Amino acid sequence: MTSTLLKFDRKNLTDDKLIELYKKLLKPRMIEEKMLILIRQGKVSKWFSGIGQEAISVGVTAVLQNDEYILPMHRNLGVFTGRDIPLYRLFSQWQGKANGFTKGRDRSFHFGTQEYKIIGMISHLGPQLGVADGIALANKLSKNGKVTAVFTGEGATSEGDFHEALNIAAVWELPVLFVIENNGYGLSTPTNEQYRCEHLADKGIGYGIESHIIDGNNILEVYTQLSDIVDSMRENPRPVLLEFKTFRMRGHEEASGTKYVPQELMDLWAVKDPVDNYRNFLKEEGLLTDAMDEQIRAELKQEIDENYQKASNEEPIEASLSEELNDVYKEFIFEEINSKNDSENVRMIDAISQGLKQSMERHENLIIMGQDIAEYGGAFKITDGFVNEFGKDRVRNTPICESAIVSAGMGLSINGYKSVIEMQFADFVSTGFNPIVNYLAKVHYRWNEKADVVVRMPCGAGVQAGPFHSQTNEAWFTKTPGLKVVYPAFPYDAKGLLATAINDPNPVMFFEHKALYRSIYQDVPKDYYTLPFGKASLIKEGNDVTIISFGAGVHWALEVLDKNPDIKADLLDLRTLQPMDTEAIINSVKKTGKAIILQEDTLFGGVASDISAMIMEECFNYLDAPVKRVGSLETAIPFTKALEDQYLPKSRFETALKELLEY
Known part of the structure; x- marks a missing residue:
């Protein structure tokens, strides 16, 4: 029998718990092995492998309660399987099917699910650390004793968001478990080109945060150490930084390969495989026989194959224009509340x-x-x-x-x-x-x-x-x-x-x-009231021209109209730019036949350009002159008053308005 290279200490864990952890460890490994076949067959477009790192995902998830949030990354399959998400839904997600979590709009693990209290990553990595701070702050304010776990890699610890999030968690004493999976490479960049400290856990010192270094390939070390840490965090809410030493045995994603990794390094970590070593330990302890192992694998294989087939039988998503547009925003039913008080x-x-x-x-x-x-x-x-x-x-x-x-x-x-x-x-x-x-x-x-x-x-x-x-x-x-x-x-x-x-x-x-x-x-x-979005305010009415503005520009336009009482204009204050009251703009321009848009921002690429284009598309037959735009100079904003006055469009607006009226 092959002996284990890793040193396992079961402490007071029961035999059932030890076998349960093995099943949890083996499940994502077997799913991954199938995914590697599927990607070679062209049935999956992309895959980020966590082979060699499973003990971290599995161990962290196992010590947390099911209503405690976890924020994983793209090679933390063990988090998702550890929360018992039906596998067909995961396969549907990876194939872009409707039973996934993103309606085909995002891939792999870029999703979240409130049902399973998992909040997925975005490709920019860093922001999810701050999101964990916010979740933990809500827990602390609610005084519910919950812990939040967030994953990151050693590469992302170079991002400013990492440092900001650790500092906030420290200052606010938030119960966040910051999990660094130090797997040796950020894509192809080795750790010696990522940071100079010996251990990433040492970064916790600078923020006054408790930190630990844990063998990320040893499921029992992960589980037992985290059990104690998390129990303590529930009693004494605070952030904890964990550095898990591990290795990524596959490429950043499958297409990238591992040619940049020295073979001796691959060999060194291959013998530290978390699944193989733990299996050998269980056999040495007399808790797992070859027959039992084969039975466990057969049951998992059947579950994986059946769920994959269920997802594969699912019809591809059909594009729906209305559904795509309607899902950009969460539905908001505006409640109009009118004032009942004096002003x-x-x-x-x-x-x-x-x-x-x-x-x-x-x-x-x-x-x-x-x-x-x-x-x-x-x-x-x-x-x-x-x-x-x-x-x-x-x-x-x-x-x-x-x-x-x-x-x-x-x-x-x-x-x-x-x-x-x-x-x-x-x-x-x-x-x-x-x-x-x-x-x-x-x-x-x-x-x-x-x-x-x-x-x-x-x-x-x-x-x-x-x-x-x-x-x-x-x-x-x-x-x-x-x-x-x-x-x-x-x-x-x-x-x-x-x-x-x-x-x-x-x-x-x-x-x-x-x-x-x-x-x-x-x-x-004096009292509380609401106003709807997407409704412009008609400040003045007239038939000569439509003036469209917002913010300070509205007041500049009012000054010009007060100075020139002979100009009879519709003055529209947009109030909201998204959503925008395009109907009010179109109706006014159709009435007056002329339009000028005043914005404080520099002209190129500003809101006025889109409004102008919309007017040309919707009101062309009603126009008696080209649409005018007035904005600030194409420079940064200067300090001195004379330069700032020149920069702003206020002084140029009156001239442009009169030119338009004379067209």
């Missing part, structure tokens, strides 16, 4: 603060996160006093790490909470761009999960703040299906639309122009 004349900043406060009162599961928003009240004092009323659990100062905080908002949403995230300035959203456009925006389309997150965006020029504090960057997000984009110009609209944004289970980018915060006053109801 008061307030600034835009006051209206936003009121709306946010009243939403906090209305939604006990609403969390606000952002830099300096707690005791300090935020850069613009919108959350001033909120800590005293709602407490620091719900009004949370964050480290300077926009990416992981956006991801944490996604995690809160997954685990039953709402969140509002304040970007200190809209410009800073660039460091949180990835999770917004690649996670929040796509998650419902990919696997039917909501992203109940509002990102507040103090934006705009006119306050001499220079290139890094003045952008109005709405076009970064109107381009991305799955996001809603709101951009009010008046206090009344800002308060009502913010309430709707928080009610909406879809991700909303909520733009707030800084120059309007304290300069624009309006009578605003």
